[in-house]
Amino acid sequence: MKGDEFGMVWTSEGKLGTRFLLLWLLLFAAWRAGSGQLRYSVPEEAKHGTFVGRIAQDLGLQLAELVPRLFRVASRGGADLLEVNLQNGILFVNSRMDREELCGRSAECSVHLEVLVERPLQVFHVEVEVRDINDNAPAFPVKEQRMQIYESRLPGSLFPLEGASDVDDGSNSILTYKLSSSEYFALDVKTNRDDDAHIRLVLSKPLDREDTPEHNLLLVATDGGRPELTGSMQVRVTVLDVNDNAPSFEQSEYEVRILENSENGTSVIRLNASDPDEGSNGEISYSFNSLVSPVVLAHFHIDPATGDVTVRGSLDFEHVNSYKILIDATDKGHPPMAGHCTVLVKVLDTNDNVPEIVLTSLSLPVKEDAPLGTVIALISVSDRDSGPNGQVTCSLEPHVPFKLVSTYKNHYSLVLDSGLDRESVSGYDVVVRARDAGSPPRWASASVRVEVADVNDNAPQFAQAEYTVFVKENNAPGCHIFTVTAHDADAQENARVSYSLVERRVGGRALSSYVSVHGESGRVYALQPLDHEELEVLRVEVSARDAGAPPLGSNVTLQVFVLDENDNAPWLLARGSGGPAGAAVAASELVPRSAGAGHVVTKVRAVDLDAGYNAWLWFELQAAPAGGARCPFRVGLYTGEISTTRALDELDAPRQRLVVLVRDHGEPALTATATVLVSLVDGGQASPSWSRASVAAGASASASASAGALGGASSLVDVNVYLVVAICAVSSLLVLTLLVWAAARWSSGAASEGACVSGPAAAAAAALVCSSAVGSWSCSQRRRQRVCSGEGPPKADLMAFSPSLPHGPTSTDNDNVSFK
Template identity: 45%
Template sequence: MGNNSNGLGMTKTIGYRDWRWQALWWHHFFLLWSTINAQTRYSITEELKQGSVVGNLAKDLGLGLSEIFDRKLRVASEAGEQYFSVDAGKGELVVNDRIDREALCGQSASCVLTLQVVIDKPLQLHRVEVEIQDINDNSPRFPSQEITLQIAESTAAGARFPLEIAQDLDVGVNSVRSYTLSKDDFFSLKIKDVSGGRKVPELVLSKSLDREQKPFHQLQLTAIDGGNPVKSGTSQLTITVLDINDNFPVFEKNVYKVSISENSVEGASILKLTAKDTDEGPNGEIEYSFGTHTPDIVLSVFDIDSLTGEIRLIGKLDFETNAYYEIDISARDKGTPRMEGHCMVHIEVLDVNDNAPNIFLTSQPNSVPEDAPSGTVVALISARDLDSGNNGKVTLQLPKGSPFNLKPSFSDNYALVTGGVLDRESFSEYNIEITAADLGSPSLSTKKTINVNITDVNDNRPVFSQSTYAVYLKENGIPGSILYSVSASDTDSGENAKISYSILDSKVQDVSVSSYVYINSDNGSIYSMHSFDYEKLKVFQIQVQAKDQGSPSLSSNTTVHVFILDQNDNAPAVIYPSSAALGSLSHQRMPRSAKAGHLVTKVTAVDADSGHNAWISYKLAEATDASLFTVNLYTGEVRTKRAASEQDDSSQRLLIEIKDDGEPVQSATVTVSILLEDGLHEPILDLRHKVAEPSRKTGRITLYLILSLASVSVLSLVTFLILAVKCMRNSTSSGSCCTTRTDCDNYKNPNRNLQIQLNSDGPIKYVEVLGGDMMSQSQSFRSCMSPMSEYSDFTLIKPSSTTDFKEVISVLDASLPDSTWTFESQQVSSG
């Protein structure tokens, strides 16, 4: 009894407490209900423009326009998205943002957005519902473009097989309304209405199947909606005839969509699929796999767990290779025969800027001639970036200062053109570095070097290594020997730089220069045609031309000055006493009373050579009485060493040897016969005043000789005086005798000089009159005074060709002692 009493008391206590809590709840409910007025409902279609009017909210709530501000009317959406707002000026509820019914309510038949309108002072809460009505903006679409069915051949006619329902995001009349099936003898289509007004297509077996006759059936299923205009979608239906296992696995969805970034790591989980089979045992056990015709590229990137249906990433994604994957997933049971269901997984790959731009040569670079005008196209270039959006937009740049430009063409194609003056001799080729950068963040860039060759144009003349050449050549050389090799270079290339040498025609002593020398056209070596004689030709010029083989060819000239160097190839020639007039023996007379140092005669000789080769020395080789006579080494004067005596033989014979200073030494001899006579008081050689009269014939000969010598002497003296006067008038210094010939002997050359050289060689006086400049031929006249003439008679000895002796003697006769002879020259310019 006690226990029961205790139990009853506890029950009562608990019931009392529940009643108190219920009373408190109802109190709060009625308190809240007192602040809520009747709700308002509006109806609009989806996809209205922003600002479209839904309804007059102020009027429907019984509020004046002023109350909207005073009572602080607020609108909030239970969905969280603010699709609507209140126009405070008009009190209207307007659309604030785009409304997509399918995104808000999916396939729900009713789509209502609930708004909460809160008003202060006093606090009131109004519930406003906005019904979103559908429009036909979506087409029906089957989950997969291909539907595969397996039907046992034992299935009786009339059997029905549900097909995949086409998905139409629209609802109501705009949703799928009917299906059609292509004509087939074995199958027909029935439409089954299910709850919610949906229609499910069912494949009806019209007559029994025979797998052996036709194991496969291909049908086309079409879904049509009820919108205006009508929209439709199709799917290919493949029916495989089986023998058993009449239930196949079914996925929760027919189509799965997922997005993944291309830089996702390997092993990332993408999606987990689930399929169910109403069969039991092995017929209900499901294995997941990719479809039979899944491409290898999908198999290399994705993998599916056969037991769990989880799809994982096993390879690297590349948006640029495949931005979208559509994978057929198969769920197969383990029955006999095995049944399977299918779904489609759509994987969208999201791009990241992971590809640098690529530069392609649409055409290989052309060689460009160095004289190509600006704007000449060198190469065609294109740039590509496998990324998308700004990640795939490319800009190209060239280095600053490049003589090339990039000219845009179309669609990321460019032309590389010349933009400045080209010079192959400065740059024979260009390595042009092109930089391509995309507009991604961060930006990626690529560089490519293009090699452009500059071809040569014959725009440079050959240039000699020297402007002029000076060649010193010994006389009496071997004909055919090389004189000199000139060299020219051409900065062009190929045929434009291939040089041939030639000698321009000119005259040397009225003879073509080609008679003296010839040139090797390939290497510029100049060879002599014959031996040269210094005494006939001292200097000449060769004009050499270097010509390239370009088109048109270019050429340049240089001058080779050839100076002939003297060799000792001439023996001294005796000019007094004259062997031609008196025979090989010269007869002289002297008084027996002559004292020591008496000048008996003077032997004079000249040497056609020059310099040391022309220095003459005299030596007494033999004598009847060597103690009586002596010969001066340099002047050739024959004098007595002692006074003659009565015992001396009246006939004395002297053999005088004359040598030059060359190498080898050249020599000549002369024999002088001296008669010692008593009573001879006057000089034996004063033939003009006193003439011996041994006979009339000898007197006549002597007279003729005197007249000839006098005539020549007078003529020489007059010539010397005239030249001396001209020299005195035109000379600028008293120490030299130079006159500039401006118009003499039919020469108009302002650079020709007249040079007079007066030398004293013992008792023999001679003067040299020289004319010409360094680069032109001139005439030299040497006059020698007779050793026995007291009136400075002149004898004209030889003409010779010479050049400016200041240069030639400095080369040929640098060792000539100053005490031996003096050469003075001063060139006076003719203003």
């Protein structure tokens, strides 16, 4: 491999030493790469494509991952001086680099690169040293310097000359001076501790203006580079006559220090020169030398009479940190003579610059499930001051889930320090504060808004786990019965909720044949008319799912209670089997003429498929017997028992037709009719007919009671009266207790409007509904309690008693009338 690939200048004498130096530099670069920083070296003015280093290999990166991981290089100034070939990972020179333009006269010059690699984000710092080459020749500030020297000056007199400058560095800027051959003048060069050369022209022998009025000299400056470069200045010396003593200073060079930003008029130094001459030849005037730069003239002023140098304008350490001032002290002789000195003004730094903060490579927004240590942003800080005034530390304002991690010098990474929850805090205003070490310290701050991106970590939630819904039966198909609403704490698509029905079987049919759910609004519709007699409670489960990936969801249960309406007329039970016989029935009964008052002829049995008040039946005679005589029969209002109201006599018609009307309590009321044909017969013929009537009506009397003599009826009547009185008393006490208990429950707000009641409350409600002014009393109501509980078989039929009716010896008071 050729040496110019590494940007090095090879010489035939130093090949072995240069190879050793190259090996050492490579080892040093590898060590710096392992420690987090790479350092390369390249000469200035290197051509485009000059090899700098194998940066990908030195950073431990694979060539195949450079492009996928978005490998890129950024320099501090933003210039593309260096570039990386992503195919082979080689760092090469992209454009011309002039060390003097980049770093001026700084002893060290390097280009700082930030190498950024994404997925995951990594930051590497690379410094490329720009080595100086001898590409600048020494230059004098003027092409010609004119000097006036009196002929009276003695040999050995010194006259300052302006030296040359070389913007190169190191040995390339070390200058040597040579004066053209002259018998009158020689060159004196001295270097101070700041490596500044003071060049003076030494008078070797006395001058004779009449012999040689002017001397032309050539001052040549040669640098130490290879090859050497030179610069020259013409020195034209005019020999003057007369005044033989020039003013002189105590020192040829003065050094003073002054703080930057000193106020106008601040004294820098007061110079004092002396002249042994008398009169006007000893009067001195101070002035800046004609070679003083315009920068010095803009910032300093000298009093011609006192020699006091003061500040003019403002001094800025960051702009210029030292000034070299040439001062002349000139007497007023004829011709005047001048003495010279140099004042070196060093400007001291003050903490007058605030730190600067730069935020780059922002990875925003940040997902709320981002792992700890995720890099959010890259932060670099700087301070134009020097020393402690330029030392900067960074911190974050408290109470944010982030922290700063130092990566290199004044470079930091803003990383995630604790977990995020967008539902709690959707974003953070992160304030980075930079503080220098000056006295007093100065602060700077920069803020960045870190938005937290949502992830699907919250399932839709219903306000309740279960809702109770009441719907009247015989509803219109497609009617709206309820709306379910679920809320999702996430955002955007993660919070968009859709609803669906959880399918199951209800009575052998699919739930979706009864109800449907609108996917967006959550409105629940009944697809067909509901029948309370077929389905009392419909349990509907609705699922809510969000649109996240993966989706999350939850379910809610609707208990749909189908409320009864009076849509079923009473049904009469057929005799014997007890099965339904329809809305009208006819029966024939034989009654002995010897029957007394209270004799039970038969019992009309009926049921209603409705529930509650709609199923509460009452009975009444609709048609009176023929003949206009007072009807000797009546029917129990709630029992349906047909009995005699008085003793039968010979005047009663032998055949009587009784029409019993059965009516429920619905609105409007529905009815059914039963026709009973009663035949009055003598006592010997009544027994078989009476026995058949009792069996047909479902009576519970025994065979001996049905055939008993009428003479024992009076003794049984007394027993029945006492029994009825006792039952009424107990029933009244129980009803009163239930009323008091229901009132207490009502006042405490335990039962809400439309809510389903069970247990003792249901019993009280049934008692309130079923009690009437005529003295009837109900102990339970099967269908209403079944609706309320939603489970178990029917409890009991409604037991109706009519204590106002007298009972015969064969009374069937305990017969039941069933409601469904």
